[in-house]
Amino acid sequence: MMKIAIGADHAGFELKEEIKDLLTVKDIETEDFGTFSTASVDYPDFAHPTANAVEKGDADLGILLCGSGNGIAMAANKHQGIRAAICWETELAKLARQHNDANILVLPARFIEKSDAFAIVEAFLGTKFEGGRHQNRVEKIACM
Numbered sequence: 001m002m003k004i005a006i007g008a009d010h011a012g013f014e015l016k017e018e019i020k021d022l023l024t025v026k027d028i029e030t031e032d033f034g035t036f037s038t039a040s041v042d043y044p045d046f047a048h049p050t051a052n053a054v055e056k057g058d059a060d061l062g063i064l065l066c067g068s069g070n071g072i073a074m075a076a077n078k079h080q081g082i083r084a085a086i087c088w089e090t091e092l093a094k095l096a097r098q099h100n101d102a103n104i105l106v107l108p109a110r111f112i113e114k115s116d117a118f119a120i121v122e123a124f125l126g127t128k129f130e131g132g133r134h135q136n137r138v139e140k141i142a143c144m
Helices: 013-025 044-056 070-076 090-100 114-125 133-139
Strands: 003-008 029-032 061-066 084-086 104-108
Touching: 003 013, 003 044, 013 029, 013 061, 013 114, 044 061, 044 070, 044 104, 061 070, 061 114, 070 084, 070 104, 084 090, 090 114, 090 133, 104 114
Parallel strands: 003 029, 003 061, 061 104, 084 104
Antiparallel strands: none
16 A cells, blocks of 8 residues: 655645545555644644655655745755655656656645646656666765
């Protein structure tokens, strides 16, 4: 069974809850790192534990949400083993997985409709990394 780490700030809370319901229907386990309301919070507080879960292998992939997607993606991408990609279309989600081996999907909650978010999540989770010519490029992402 696939396990997804998920987290959001206040701007992404409601969409996060809807995505969790979608994943439950699809028999995908989630670990929710918060937030748990629409009260104003700081996005790094949810980006870091979600990224840690993916980085340590406690989750297969992750999903993060904030208003624009930018702040929470920046925080997640501070982790060496994380490749968080902001996606607002299904094609971007597919390419992030196929070419970049993205392991966290970041959604800009204030800029996408729920139906689009669901399609993006399904595209991201349903697409595999192609490897091949992309492998060398992905290996060059990490700063050692």
